Amino acid sequence: MSMWWSLHLRREAASVPLARRFLLGSMETAGVDPDISYDLSVALTEACANAVEHGGDQGGTVPGPPGAPGQYRVTAYLDGETCRIEVADSGPGFPARRARRPAARPAGTRGAPAAVPDRAAEPWDLAESGRGLGLIEQLADHVHIGNRPGRGVVVSFDKILKWREDALLMVS
Numbered sequence: 001m002s003m004w005w006s007l008h009l010r011r012e013a014a015s016v017p018l019a020r021r022f023l024l025g026s027m028e029t030a031g032v033d034p035d036i037s038y039d040l041s042v043a044l045t046e047a048c049a050n051a052v053e054h055g056g057d058q059g060g061t062v063p064g065p066p067g068a069p070g071q072y073r074v075t076a077y078l079d080g081e082t083c084r085i086e087v088a089d090s091g092p093g094f095p096a097r098r099a100r101r102p103a104a105r106p107a108g109t110r111g112a113p114a115a116v117p118d119r120a121a122e123p124w125d126l127a128e129s130g131r132g133l134g135l136i137e138q139l140a141d142h143v144h145i146g147n148r149p150g151r152g153v154v155v156s157f158d159k160i161l162k163w164r165e166d167a168l169l170m171v172s
Contacts (some may be wrong), residue, residue, distance in 0.1 A: 055072050055152060089152045
């Protein structure tokens with residue numbers, strides 16, 4: 001069994017529950033286990049929320065028709081026992097993360113770097129936002145983030161499906 005669908009949505013908050021409901025309806029109709037459907041719907045919600053909030057028009061377009069600025073695309077593939085979801089936007093992409101510098105060694109010592117004294121968490125560790133990608137990574141079996149600076153981000157994630165006993169489209 002294989003099926004897919006794609007939605008082109010406006011970057012508006014109302015599009016997020018629309019995408020989530022579309023996914024949940026598709027999964028229920030196909031016969032996917034409700035716990036798996038729920039995990040995928042939460043991950044999709046986070047990916048769509050990121051696209052709405054950060055996927056702003058920077059002159060780029062979402063790949064594929066209609067590809068208009070101010071939109072993002074959600075595509076779901078159910079193929080065999082796996083579901084893959086992709087959310088693509090046309091925003092600026094992720095900024096390069098600051099690399100953590102290794103701890104300095106005291107003068108005249110060799111070997112491993114000196115212990116780094118405890119320090120306060122980085123500001124992004126304490127931020128109210130910015131946890132969505134981590135949540136997606138916890139809910140999915142595989143996550144790939146395609147960062148295209150100046151042209152947007154594609155977040156794709158896979159999950160192995162479990163099926164209800166009465167599933168209409170269960171893999172044989």
